[in-house]
Amino acid sequence: MMTPRFSISIVSHGHGKYIERLIEDLIRLNRSDIEVILTLNLPESFVFDFPALPFDLRVIKNDRIKGFARNHNAAFAISNGDNFVILNPDIKLGFDPFDVMLSTIKENPNSICAPLIVNKQNKIEDSARNFPSPILLGKRLLSRAFHFSLPLEVLTVRGDVIVPDWVAGMFMVVPREIYGRLHGLSERYHMYFEDVDLCARARLAGYQVLVNQRVSVIHEAQRDSHRKLRYLSWHIQSAMKFFTSSAYLRISANRLRANMSRK
Secondary structure (H helix, E strand, O other): OOOOOEEEEEEEOOOHHHHHHHHHHHHHHOOOOEEEEEEEOOOOOOOOOHHHOOOEEEEEEOOOOOOHHHHHHHHHHHOOOOEEEEEOOOEEOOOOOHHHHHHHHHHOOOEEEEEEEEOOOOOEOOOEEOOOOHHHHHHHHHHHHHOOOOOOOOOEEEOOEEEOOEEOOOEEEEEHHHHHHOOOOOOOOOOOOHHHHHHHHHHHOOOEEEEEEEEEEEEOOOOHHHHOHHHHHHHHHHHHHHHOOHHHHHHHHHHHHHHHHHO
16 A cells, blocks of 8 residues: 555544535545544544545544644554644645645755645735744734734745744644654643744754745634633743743754854
8 A cells, every 4th residue: 555645634623614624625636645634622523435535534533632732643643644744624725735845845855844824815824933932922912902013024035935933733744754753743732832842843953944835725713812711821821831941942042142143
């Protein structure tokens, strides 16, 4: 049996209609070189015609709720693909993004790749960013509370490829070897900042983080941390864990030394 090029990990928290649509999108791509691992973090039921699917679909039913990192790491442990794909249920695939991202990884060895993320109005979302800081996070929270805009971040661009510090974990393609070497997502985080932490550790290990602008997907954002106090609390707790992590402290020290050497 051929090794899949992509192992796609999707975690559902009662996202029934999104899951059904996303699986339909993947079926429409008609790729036989992918496998899909669907984790149900809450009790749900789906009816799939497994024999008719062009790819292998496995369903994990959790007996208790697990965090974002633990769910995806568990999916990675049973996956077989050359590349591990973290994919949110609320992503809509208009076109097939996988060949472009695979070519990006081949042209840029030792890299993590993501597509451009746009909203339903086709406006680019801020899913590729520079590393946050406590001050920047505070400004973001104030901008949401008082409805003012922050200046756009300046990111490095090389032709079709953007080179940010980190990409959001809503759609991320990580070569299997890299995910394994980094020991996957950090399970210190229950939700939020797992993607920032992974990219920080990847960059410290010498890997690149890239976004190819030639391919985009639609994000129908849930924004739970903007509406629900529990999610906002998780967001803030995760931010504090990241800002006190060894990865963030090393990155901050490296940048301080770089800035001092320019003076």
